Amino acid sequence: MSEDLNREGLKALYEKALSFLYTDEGPTKYSLKEYNKIENLFELKEKVVLRWLITRTTGRLKNEYGVKAITAARESRYRCKSCGYPDVRALHLDHIQGKIEDADFDCLCANCHNIKSRKYDWTGKPR
Template sequence: MYDLLSIDADKFNNPCYIEQRVALAEEKLRGSLRTCLAYLYKDDGPVNLPRKRLLDARPYLEPAELVLVQWLYTRTNGKLRKTYGAESLKAARAARYRCSVCRFADVRVLNLDHVHGKVQGTPFACLCANCHAIKSRQFDWMQPVDPQTETQSASNNLADFPQ
């Protein structure tokens, strides 16, 4: 069985935790690690991550952080930036890197649902692979399309998703 790769919620918005981690890094790389940890853990942290800082910080990141930073980097800095952007990072942070429906915490299975998200102020919801698949099949695939409006007749809101 695989070990759970999750993020402890106590790390969020915790400047003491960030500074303790930064103190362990080589002095010339501390700024990069501080930026990377702020990107992951501060609600008002940076919404993109310069590549050089990401590369400098990688040796000091925990396994769950490595998975997250690669997953989020492509959405805030990479080729998926136009589709996702800063709002996706904000939604994932707000969910504390847990599924918004079942609260499963393994970061390897997280998805950003970009259809009628649940996180206030963002069009995204952070869902585990199972909840995302169930939601997609239940709301996106199974609802009849109204030929007049070419929209689904039933709600496509995560608030209506069975908990």
């Protein structure tokens, strides 16, 4: 009986993680503690994205990113908004207006993010 409950609990955590990753209406927070229990069930790319999002939505960077960050990532379908580059290991969440409170985000690859960052400083003003 206990094993069935444990299996059901893990299944619920897995389904929540999939919803966190892939659905626009999914949860906007997912704890690292929950993720660690089911980490072995994911492909490498999913692991990268989950850790990336968890850090920014419930982890140490939540105050700098939060819900708007996961919304931007989901809307981009984890691709660079500028060039469409699909490798999640190179994706950044760009503060569109600079690092201001309640900023909006774009999902950009490292190259596009660096190019944009050379045009504008961290306050969003042209260089």
